Amino acid sequence: MTSDNFKEALKQQADIVRIVGDYVKLKKAGAQNFSGLCPFHNEKTPSFSVHATRQFYHCFGCGASGDVFSFVQKVENITFPEAVRLIAQKLGVPMPKVSFSSPQEAREAKLRMALLDVHERAVTFFQECLKRPEGANAREYLKSRGLDQETIARFRIGYAPDSGFLLRDALRREFDEELLRESGLFSWKEDSRQPSAVSPQEQQVLRSAQHDKPGEANAESLKSAAESLSPEASSQKPEAASPTIYSKFRNRVLFPIANDQGKVIAFTGRTLSTDEKSGPKYLNSPETPIYSKSRVLFNLDHAKEAIRKLDYAILVEGQMDCISVYAAGFHNVIASSGTAFTELQAKLLGRFSKNVIVNFDPDTAGARATERTLGLLVEEEFNIRVVTLETGFDPDLFIRRKGKDAYADALKHSQKYFDYLIDRARAQFPVRSPEGKVKALNHLLPHIQRVPSRIVRDELAMEISQKLGIDSSMLRQELKHAAVTRSTAQLKAPAEAQVTGAERILIRALASATQMQSGEGHLSARDGAEEGFDPARQAQYALQSEHLHEGLASQSLIEALLEAGPETPDAMELPKTEDDRRLLASILMHEEEELTPETLEGAVRALRRIHLRRRLEVSQRQLLRPGLSMDERQALLQEKVRLKRALMDPGLDEKADQAS
Numbered sequence: 001m002t003s004d005n006f007k008e009a010l011k012q013q014a015d016i017v018r019i020v021g022d023y024v025k026l027k028k029a030g031a032q033n034f035s036g037l038c039p040f041h042n043e044k045t046p047s048f049s050v051h052a053t054r055q056f057y058h059c060f061g062c063g064a065s066g067d068v069f070s071f072v073q074k075v076e077n078i079t080f081p082e083a084v085r086l087i088a089q090k091l092g093v094p095m096p097k098v099s100f101s102s103p104q105e106a107r108e109a110k111l112r113m114a115l116l117d118v119h120e121r122a123v124t125f126f127q128e129c130l131k132r133p134e135g136a137n138a139r140e141y142l143k144s145r146g147l148d149q150e151t152i153a154r155f156r157i158g159y160a161p162d163s164g165f166l167l168r169d170a171l172r173r174e175f176d177e178e179l180l181r182e183s184g185l186f187s188w189k190e191d192s193r194q195p196s197a198v199s200p201q202e203q204q205v206l207r208s209a210q211h212d213k214p215g216e217a218n219a220e221s222l223k224s225a226a227e228s229l230s231p232e233a234s235s236q237k238p239e240a241a242s243p244t245i246y247s248k249f250r251n252r253v254l255f256p257i258a259n260d261q262g263k264v265i266a267f268t269g270r271t272l273s274t275d276e277k278s279g280p281k282y283l284n285s286p287e288t289p290i291y292s293k294s295r296v297l298f299n300l301d302h303a304k305e306a307i308r309k310l311d312y313a314i315l316v317e318g319q320m321d322c323i324s325v326y327a328a329g330f331h332n333v334i335a336s337s338g339t340a341f342t343e344l345q346a347k348l349l350g351r352f353s354k355n356v357i358v359n360f361d362p363d364t365a366g367a368r369a370t371e372r373t374l375g376l377l378v379e380e381e382f383n384i385r386v387v388t389l390e391t392g393f394d395p396d397l398f399i400r401r402k403g404k405d406a407y408a409d410a411l412k413h414s415q416k417y418f419d420y421l422i423d424r425a426r427a428q429f430p431v432r433s434p435e436g437k438v439k440a441l442n443h444l445l446p447h448i449q450r451v452p453s454r455i456v457r458d459e460l461a462m463e464i465s466q467k468l469g470i471d472s473s474m475l476r477q478e479l480k481h482a483a484v485t486r487s488t489a490q491l492k493a494p495a496e497a498q499v500t501g502a503e504r505i506l507i508r509a510l511a512s513a514t515q516m517q518s519g520e521g522h523l524s525a526r527d528g529a530e531e532g533f534d535p536a537r538q539a540q541y542a543l544q545s546e547h548l549h550e551g552l553a554s555q556s557l558i559e560a561l562l563e564a565g566p567e568t569p570d571a572m573e574l575p576k577t578e579d580d581r582r583l584l585a586s587i588l589m590h591e592e593e594e595l596t597p598e599t600l601e602g603a604v605r606a607l608r609r610i611h612l613r614r615r616l617e618v619s620q621r622q623l624l625r626p627g628l629s630m631d632e633r634q635a636l637l638q639e640k641v642r643l644k645r646a647l648m649d650p651g652l653d654e655k656a657d658q659a660s
Helices: 003-013 016-021 068-076 080-091 103-131 133-144 149-154 166-171 177-182 200-209 219-227 300-310 319-327 343-350 364-379 395-402 404-412 417-428 434-449 454-468 472-492 494-498 501-518 535-546 555-563 578-588 597-623 630-648 652-659
Strands: 033-036 048-051 056-059 158-160 186-188 245-247 252-258 264-271 282-284 313-316 333-335 355-359 383-386
Touching: 003 068, 003 080, 016 033, 016 048, 016 056, 016 068, 068 080, 080 103, 103 133, 103 158, 103 166, 103 177, 103 252, 103 264, 133 158, 133 252, 149 319, 166 245, 177 186, 177 245, 300 333, 300 343, 313 319, 319 333, 319 395, 343 364, 355 364, 355 404, 364 383, 364 417, 364 434, 383 417, 395 404, 417 434, 417 454, 434 454, 454 472, 501 535, 501 555, 501 578, 501 597, 535 555, 535 597, 555 578, 597 630
Parallel strands: 313 333, 313 355, 355 383
Antiparallel strands: 033 048, 048 056, 158 252, 186 245, 252 264, 264 282
């Protein structure tokens, strides 16, 4: 069967209503039509239609249209051949050899497929390690958290051994080192004095494994590698070795993170060590070509059918909370994995239901996270309720101590969105005095502003005025004034909206220099492998040597931080303009994630890609100039090819910049 024939045959087998229904909640809207909210733009009423007989979709709001292949390609942000492969997998149809429209498209798809294979092999390795004697502490930890074997198997939980090289040597028999570096599973140092993490016993096992044929690093070989671990082997003193990569996750319980199709794309590792040099309590994979934390919801692959059936989701904060709630029988639970909820995550959840019960930790940090998440979900027009558990109880502990029936009752008595916020405001700012009323109102105003509907805002204003004892007309006037102020602020600070997450991380790192001088802040060591981690120095080196900040919205702020001397007592004194001060304040007031070598390396890598893309755009524009000589055109074409290669080839980001 030719490639074209296969695609046509697959298209005939693929029911577009079923495929689209995995992403959009569809309702019957005629004999052959189904409708739902468009996944490609924000809308209040459904304008997205699917025709069951003609097998095509069309949005009357944004104009998006096409067949089942174009839908999957657009909604998953993948290439056409990958969309064909994904649909074939959904239908259980064997794939012929895939052809790509360009070498670049082929390389992108090949990289993503290879990284998925790497992660699948790593899951097998970690699962085998959990079963070995060396996984006893990990098994004991999981038992203490109330997880049985069925739950451990369902979530494919594993254990990363203390050995730094065993995973690498199990995987490198099938995958090259550049791919392993790109996977996010490994760290590396350029210090020739780096200790070896392989014991003599492990070296002997690995040497014997060299006789295996290339490409046979399957589950059995990974199991064999895991079985080579022993207490005696792990206690051997390290030997000298040349600079190389080593496992990022060591002596940690590993929780795989999967996309909504069930493919493992990253990990979270919970440390079992009490040593202060062991790194953060929870260590996450950095962003890679297959993993962007702002686009993923933990457990959505397991939960999506229950969410669709029950027409609501339970949103918790942590992975253990999510696993415990799921194991208790509430299968419509998902987690934000401890990071701030994002617009992309909201859109992803909105494919399955617009109803959500939010159950974050009730402590101060958890309450603030709940308010941020609620605000974003309101902007995306979700129907929201909030569960507030007893003080000191997160969902995991609540279920273990009080049982699933008590948790079901808590869900049943969840509060409406604004009832929760009003109660919070009244608790923080007693409204018996005029000052308390003003503070409570100022606390609530930003949340009211996020409500898209003016009618709903007016209804809320009436309810709030009654509960706070404030004149409703005055409250409406305050809302109008706040809306005007917000619009003005947005016009004055366009740069803040354009600043990427990578820039924010590097700005935080540069600003941390003043913290280190004053002895403030907590800075992690790199898995205990270095004497100390200086985020400011690492950020300064990357930015000064590669000029990655040039042309960015935050360039002037970063330059001010780079120019700062060691005598500067306060980072807020450095910005030269009011906009930069506002931007720096915004970044420093939302320091949600700990600065680690991994987060900084990921930020630098992201800026390198932005830098390369910008240079590629410049080259493409220059090629359009009239009057170019043959030599100039040839040089620009070579530059364009080199930059494209750098963007596609793992590890070439740095080489491209070094060559410039």
